[in-house]
Amino acid sequence: MRRILTLIIVAVFLIGATDDSPIMKAKAQLFGFKDKNVRGEVLFYQYDDMRVRVFGKITGLPKNKTFAIHVHQFGDCSSPKAAGGHFDPYHTGRHGNPNDPIGTHHSGDLPNMKSNAKGEAILNFTTKAFTVVPSPYSVLGRSVIIHAGADDYKSQPAGNAGPRVACGIIGIIK
Numbered sequence: 525m526r527r528i529l530t531l532i533i534v535a536v537f538l539i540g541a542t543d544d545s546p547i548m549k550a551k552a553q554l555f556g557f558k559d560k561n562v563r564g565e566v567l568f569y570q571y572d573d574m575r576v577r578v579f580g581k582i583t584g585l586p587k588n589k590t591f592a593i594h595v596h597q598f599g600d601c602s603s604p605k606a607a608g609g610h611f612d613p614y615h616t617g618r619h620g621n622p623n624d625p626i627g628t629h630h631s632g633d634l635p636n637m638k639s640n641a642k643g644e645a646i647l648n649f650t651t652k653a654f655t656v657v658p659s660p661y662s663v664l665g666r667s668v669i670i671h672a673g674a675d676d677y678k679s680q681p682a683g684n685a686g687p688r689v690a691c692g693i694i695g696i697i698k
């Protein structure tokens with residue numbers, strides 16, 4: 525009887541382990557530097573196969589426009605410059621397209637967002653370019669920055685994306 529019970533417990537544990545629930549979550553709450561109408565949140569959900577889902581919503585943006593969004597090196601939003609350059613844990617020294625192979629460009633290079641007619645932009649993608657769980661590649665304690673223009677995915681060092689308009693520090697959430 526005890527052996528059967530143990531088997532059931534092990535089976536339940538294994539099923540639980542394959543469950544697609546995040547093993548760690550983080551969030552950046554974004555605020556505009558000058559234009560206080562720009563606000564939003566970006567969530568980072570880490571799964572046990574190392575996938576990170578990045579999703580969120582930014583509001584108060586100029587309407588029907590494309591914006592660059594990046595993970596920057598430092599978790600400091602006290603001024604646009606304080607966040608430093610793009611998060612580059614592979615030390616590539618190269619800005620690129622988020623679809624380029626991991627380790628060939630900044631891990632903080634994220635896909636552009638588009639605002640709608642209400643000035644709202646949604647982001648939702650999955651990447652293995654960085655982690656949430658503590659590692660040299662973890663985004664914890666870094667920042668998310670939104671720029672005034674689109675990222676061309678090639679100009680150095682930051683895709684010619686224009687001024688930094690909003691910032692949020694990435695921290696652990698429940």
Ligand SMILES: [Cu+2]
Nearest residue numbers: 593594669682
């Ligand atoms: Cu940037």
